[in-house]
Amino acid sequence: MDSASQLPGLRRSYEGQPLLEADLSDDPLVQFTLWFADAVAAGLPEPNAMILATASSGGRPSARTVLLKGFDERGFTFFTNYESRKGRDLAENPRACLLFPWHPIRRQVRVEGRSVRLSREETAAYFNSRPYGSRIGAWASRQSAVVRSREELDARYRELAERWPTDPPVPDFWGGYRVLPSEIEFWQGQTDRMHDRIRYRLNGGTGPNAVWLRERLAP
Structure with missing residues (x-):
């Protein structure tokens, strides 16, 4: 049996403005800033809610929703208990993936990269x-x-x-992380499952000196 037949009424067609390379910034952080502003303007209840996926050193995956607390050319920040499952995962395996599921505006953004702990000064400033x-x-x-x-x-x-x-x-077991992006993908829903997917891959440099390669992916 087709599993979709068990969920009547959930089939839908996505319709959005075409996502064309000519309309995108060369810098994915600039593009994320624009899309984040669109999500806020659209009235999404928590546009900074993101799914954080981690994996242990043995490859056991885990995902949960956390809140983005800041972003700039260095990366994306969030805060948590270092002794939580995600904290333990990141201590063993610093690779992380973030997903912003902005379903009402038929968009999503996926970020992959390495996580690093924020300084105690940055953590204290936010905690207080x-x-x-x-x-x-x-x-x-x-x-x-x-x-x-x-x-x-x-x-x-x-x-x-x-x-x-x-x-x-400030608890010594609590603090912030920054995900340093090496890949950022922008997804725009389209009709007939012909969605637009544009991926930026880090091709050299870091932070404000990063060089990004932009490419289109098949939906």
Whole structure:
């Protein structure tokens, strides 16, 4: 049986403006900035939500949704607990993939690259900009660890809130990562499954001195 027949009504045809090389920037970070602005303007609820895929040293994959907290010519940043599954994966295997699934505007962006930890200064600057409750939450949650109950988790939160009623310090097990892109692909949905896919591949240099090769992929 065709598996699609089990999901009636989910077949659809994508229609979008053609994605032509002549209309794209030579720099994929500039192009991402333009598309990100389009996603914001379209009213997507969380345009900075991205799927982060990692793999352990043994090749076991894992994916989850995290929030992009910044991007520039150096790469894409997010924050997490270093002891979480994604943190452990990145310690063993720094390669990562990001996916921005902007379905309502029939676009997606995929980023591949190597991750590096942000400096403690960068981490502290972001951590101290967060709401108080989120800062306590970072301490209270040993992310990805098994907990016996919700009550245990809430009790730990209350204990830490009593310890630090105003300014909790930055946890040493928590911080930021930057994904240094080596490949960025832009996908634009089109009719008849003839989607546009434009991939940029790093061809030398890094950061603002990066040289990118641009190529079209079959849908």
